[in-house]
Amino acid sequence: MQHLDLDRLVLLALSEPQEPADADHLAECAGCRHDLESLRHVAELGAEGPDLGSLPAPPERIWQRIEAGIAPAETRVVRPRRSRWLLPALAAAVLAVAGTVVVLQRAPAETVTARATLTPLATVPADAGGTVRVLSDGEMLVDVRNLPLTTGFHEVWLIDPDHPTKMIAIGNLAARPDATLPVPPGVDMNRYRLVDISDEPHDGDAAHSGHSLLRGTLTS
Amino acid sequence: MDSDEELAERLRDGDEKALRVAYDRHGATVLYLAQRLLGNRADAEDVTQLTFVAAWTGRDGFDPQRGTMLGWLLGIAKRKAVDRLRSAERYKRVAETVSAQVPAEDETERPDRIVDRLVVADELSRLPADQRRTLELAFFDDLTHPQIAEVTGLPLGTVKSHIRRGMASLRRRWEVDGAAFGSRSTRASRAL
């Protein structure tokens, strides 16, 4: 049996009309049918694009989160990076020279072990945002701005991004833009590192409403 | 430019800069896939992050003999995105106290097709310029071979051979990455 030659199959795959001789052979030969099918499929995939060269570069913040994610655990939470230590210490020293003691009094409790920048989800106005700092004493300082008004309240959650159904409710923001909330002891902050601020209705249901407003990942 | 083999070796040696190279090269495509699958930017960025962190953790599992780095990364991203879709649905179902329903089967078809499309697009971008140009005219402008010869000024025989070789590379890549990282099984086809 004389098979269809491969130039011919490629032509047919690129929607060249079949001659009667092509059709006759294809009707009998599973091998050529298979080749034609796969070439046709690849041509379809090719025609569907996209042009990879024109995709925008991903934002740098994703890389920063990747970097934080691959850092060894000890540097991630237990030992803050040196630059972060030096700055507050320096600031405290300057203020001390200027005669202020407020910073020095609070300094021991204010070692930041992790922080997150909260960014709005797609449905939330772009100027909404916030920051989260976790202190060595287990307190979490949450500061938000321009959240959409709610008829309920804003709740702070810690989510395990690898298992997004695993989440811990930390507390609500009441009507204030900032709050200090205790993180329950024993929470693994390497795991529950995604901070989520949600809009919760007063419906007596303690579960997450599914309506997230801001999110950010804790990094040291 | 480092080849996939060199990148794989640097990754295995624990070189974080190699992960950055992979991110610069393929991050946009991974993000595109995640966005297409999840339909929301925040989740897509999360999945992109998870993909590269998982690639780092599982770097010993990448074998450049079996498929390309992009194919491998897209395979990870697809699984992460599908996991996230499933748990989001599960979560919704729990909240609605509706009894569990198995997600529709065709859901698993769609991600594979998007991955395949990206893998083919990547291979197209790597073809020699003449082959790529000829195939683009065939795919996107739907030109016949004689029309392509006219537009490009190439002899018809050259157009045909560019198209045959280009299609052969695309099909080989689709078969290799699909078999290595996708759910498709290897299928034998005649060498072109």
Ligand SMILES: [Zn+2]
């Ligand atoms: Zn045949």
